[in-house]
Amino acid sequence: xxxxxxxxIAVIFCAKRTTIDEAGYQEAAAKMSALAxxxxxxxxxxxARTENGLGITISYWKDDSSAKAWRDQPDHAAxxxxxxxxxxxxxxxxxxxxxxxxxxxx
Amino acid sequence: xxxxxxxxIAVIFCAKRTTIDEAGYQEAAAKMSALAxxxxxxxxxxxARTENGLGITISYWKDDSSAKAWRDQPDHAAxxxxxxxxxxxxxxxxxxxxxxxxxxxx
Numbered sequence: 001x002x003x004x005x006x007x008x009i010a011v012i013f014c015a016k017r018t019t020i021d022e023a024g025y026q027e028a029a030a031k032m033s034a035l036a037x038x039x040x041x042x043x044x045x046x047x048a049r050t051e052n053g054l055g056i057t058i059s060y061w062k063d064d065s066s067a068k069a070w071r072d073q074p075d076h077a078a079x080x081x082x083x084x085x086x087x088x089x090x091x092x093x094x095x096x097x098x099x100x101x102x103x104x105x106x
Numbered sequence: 107x108x109x110x111x112x113x114x115i116a117v118i119f120c121a122k123r124t125t126i127d128e129a130g131y132q133e134a135a136a137k138m139s140a141l142a143x144x145x146x147x148x149x150x151x152x153x154a155r156t157e158n159g160l161g162i163t164i165s166y167w168k169d170d171s172s173a174k175a176w177r178d179q180p181d182h183a184a185x186x187x188x189x190x191x192x193x194x195x196x197x198x199x200x201x202x203x204x205x206x207x208x209x210x211x212x
Contacts, residue, residue: 001198010116014164049154053154054152094116096202096203098200098201099170
């Protein structure tokens with residue numbers, strides 16, 4: 001949860017989970033989150049998940065080419081296939097370019 | 107949870123709640139969500155909230171001027187002030203322009 005520069009890319013992933021294989025999902029999600037951090041151009045991630053509801057993960061990238069490289073990263077692509085097979089009912093993905101950012105702290 | 111056209115605006119609001127006034131927060135959040143739907147240019151909303159953790163609300167707008175009009179809507183502005191006073195420890199807000207969208211369903 002931090003500011004990101006104008007021109008950076010936000011990949012907004014909103015997904016409804018199936019009710020099966022919570023342990024497998026959690027393990028894969030942790031692995032992907034750790035792997036994403038190692039990719040060139042990775043800026044950060046925000047994640048929230050309503051119990052029995054929607055999960056949102058936003059990953060932030062320096063530019064579109066680093067976001068696309070992560071999309072095509074082989075372990076990530078294989079995990080996405082598993083996600084379609086087991087973990088997700090449906091999802092949407094929006095790729096958006098950050099124009100301005102603000103933060104506030106009490 | 108739906109696709110939005112290229113050029114539309116995603117307002118990504120990530121917030122850490124305080125531990126007080128859950129009822130007041132829930133009431134205001136429902137009211138703001140209903141009010142947002144009535145604004146010109148409103149396209150949709152995605153929301154998730156991890157218990158005792160981060161909440162993410164993404165509202166989608168036809169263009170930047172409709173997103174800014176919502177920011178300046180008087181009831182919304184007043185509720186934001188209340189949020190700073192009572193409900194939020196800290197938050198970030200990213201305004202981003204959608205470049206492409208995908209969805210998938212089992």
